[in-house]
Amino acid sequence: MVCQLPADCLNEIFEHLDDDKLTLYSCLLVNHLWCEISVRILWRNIWNFRCSIFRQYRPLSVATSILSTLIACLPNESKELLYKNKIFISTPTSKPLFFNYAAFCKVLSINEINRIVDSVLRDEPTINSLSLKDRNFLVANEVIKMFTDQISSLNKLTYHHYNQHHYNFSFTYFPGVRNLSELRCSSNLPSNFFHQLSQICHNLRSIFIKFHNDDVPNELKELISLQNNLKHLTLLAYFNGSWKNIIPALAKHSNTITKLYLDSDNYKDNSPLSFVILFSNLQEIIFSFSFFSGTDFEDFKKLQYFNFPNLQILKFLDQCPKPEYLMKFLENNGKSLKKLYITENNMALSLSIANFCPNIKSLFVIFNNGEINILQNIFISCQYLESIKVWCGYRYLTEKEVLETVVNYSPNNFHELKIYISNPDFISSEDLELFFIRWMNRTHKRVLSLIIIKDDYCCSSLVNEGNMKIIKKYENLGVIRFGNKGYEEEEDEEINGYY
Template identity: 30%
Template sequence: MEEINLDCLVLIFNVLIKDEKSLHSCLLVNKKWCNIVVPILWKRCFLGEINEKLCNVILSFLPSSSKKLLSNNDIKLPSLTLSKFPLFNYISFCRYISPDDVDKIINIVLKNLCNDHRRNLMEQEIYKLFISQCKNVKYLCWTTRQPLTLFPGASIFFSQLYELYINIDSVNSDALYELAQICKDLNTLSISGYCNIPNLFYLIDAQRNLKKLSLHAEVDEKTGNCGKELSKALRNRTTINSLYLNSIDNIVLSSLTTLVNLKKLTILHWKNYKEIQQYLAIYEFPNLQQLILRQGHLSSFKEISLLIEKTMGNISEIDIVTINKTAKEAEILIKAIVDNCPKISDLYTYIEPKDFIHVKTLLLNCRFLRIIELRSLEFFINENDNNIGDELLDIFILFSPKSLDNISISGFWKYSIDAFNRFFEGFRKRPLQHFNIIFDKLSYSNITSNHKIIIRKYINEGVVKYSSC
């Protein structure tokens, strides 16, 4: 029988990556199969699966100098650690390194003892091992104070990184500068911590093809230098298509106007809503596909609408959970979505009862909607609004596209029991995956035990699969 081509075997085994049992069986077929399968199995190692057996294999690769250093400092390696060098250099196949896995190895050896000196030595030698031996690592989470860029093999190790998460509270300015000299081909960079290190600019600026940038950082407001440097680093970064900003100052926001290829923009926790509204009005991201604004206090939908109007119709997700309860004119946003977002699938926003009629237009024009979440802008109950939510429920029954199977509505609006029954009967032939009631902690809820009984009834009958009630 003719042998299967090696390239075909590699493709087949990579498809079986989720079925480790079958892959382990393939190891035993012959040496050729074994040589292909072992790297595939080990390249996804270190994903929270460290146990004592795996720990012993990893520690077997420690050089004699490391073992002697640990022994001299009263660190006893497990007796089951392999005395002979294994058949494969398993460490070299690994693609991911996380601090959690390093901690698990240390805890297995030190039995969770909290001796800072011994833990530091153990951590140092493990990271030295990984950096010197792992030639194909694609993801690194750097939250250690170990000087990783100074370890043997660091230049090769960091030059091949694809994704880096770094807590800058754990590194000093020199380490960031050194990192910028040898790590230039990141696709994804995620930064957290208190942003007061000047050389952070060099790390971002050094990247030649950065696609995704996440800044979960507090900018140093005392000096303002880091904000200015971050702003410089972001200017003209035309390769970036995904940007996540958390607690970033207005200096940084002002530099986003040059990110013309941005497809996903997420902004959380801004402090000055007037400035963010100003920037939203002037931003132009024609290729934008996802817009997420959360945990701020925007007082108007107008600026968001202006941003949406300048896109090219490719937006698939809008997530607005930032509006001040006093905000008005929610219909401006709905109209902008209707006119400019024919491909939208996920929508999270706020409306008032007077805007329910615009929901009808939205459902009729955006036929790819899959998820819709409508929160209430109202804060005070109007006693004249008896069962005002019935209109919204009837609109969903009559005009929802077939794709819409996840509906969340505010518990602030009043719904009659008859309308609730009518709503679920309307979806009997096209069951909902989710039906949720949003309970605003600051608002009174009009959802009663009778409403919940109805929801439970239709869950039991298969009309709804999941519900927050």
């Protein structure tokens, strides 16, 4: 006799498979109940089929499958409208669908809908008087209207304006938006969009805004001011954009915001940084200022003396402030830090980490050739360190000396080593195996995650054929876990989902 688990138990199990799409796909084939539970999870955020931004954005077959399913979900009046305009998009089946897939969505991305429609219809022959742009808008608009009718509880809404049609949202007839917790938008959307949203949605926990100019609609300021428990804030300044005019609206949230991400590639950047001191309860700060943005981080001079007692994560993904400013900041805030990411190779700054960040668990900092003693000092002083990422190759430390330092000096809880390979370097199979043997014989045994990060133009001898045999041997013995990543993939992870 076959025993069937209750639906709520299966749902609890399948929730843990959210990041394992292949396993969820296999669950679709078991029976109707398993299929329904899996489909609900898979369609919760159907827009997350992403590739690297340097590769093709999304396989056309995936975009076609998503759009054809959505077209099949459209109400009859929408299908008739497309038919009258001679827009023919095939559906997966002529029979009624098993599920109303649109109703399962918890994330609505206007931009993803536009991209999918554009990629599918781009090469379709035009057999009506509509331009390609108008045809795409008509299809996307009907799909969006369907989502607003069918989604009963929306968690996340993404809508950026890139010289496309504006969609006439009517939030009055979109009850699911009342539960919205995350908004990602650009500041140049129609003011009516922000006004309508501000009348209904007061419980946003995360706001992400792209600024393309200095103008900020009053309706957007009002929307921000009306939120009751805003936790995460992301501000991006592009082209001639600046967030300076939104700062007064943020004052109300000075005690609630715990995560702040600031990003700018504006070469005439005039976006202030000193307003960060408004948020005394920050737990995470990420700065991503392009080296071409023109900023000199001089405004950080005001931040260096301020204390954030709860700050645990600090990242500078691109340009950094002057070392003396950052060192003073670490002196005031380093004791609480758990994760530090600095794209700077300054000896004094690296030494200050050992002095001011005793509780750090995860670290990335660049060491120049000949600075292996600084890495040793960090290991000795930071006894809670669990993970470190270092650059190896020309001008930097060698793979061999990094491995020797890790096995000799890393603290007991250390278990993850990420090596970014900037140039080919040499390490023999004998030296690599000796490292694994010594790691295996450490008193406090931990499985070591060894992750190699490399770009498309570099091939490290650490992962040559001979060394890969050694790596596989000690993987099978349970001494290490080995991983290989591209540079862009690693950088995407460091952004930590903000995008």
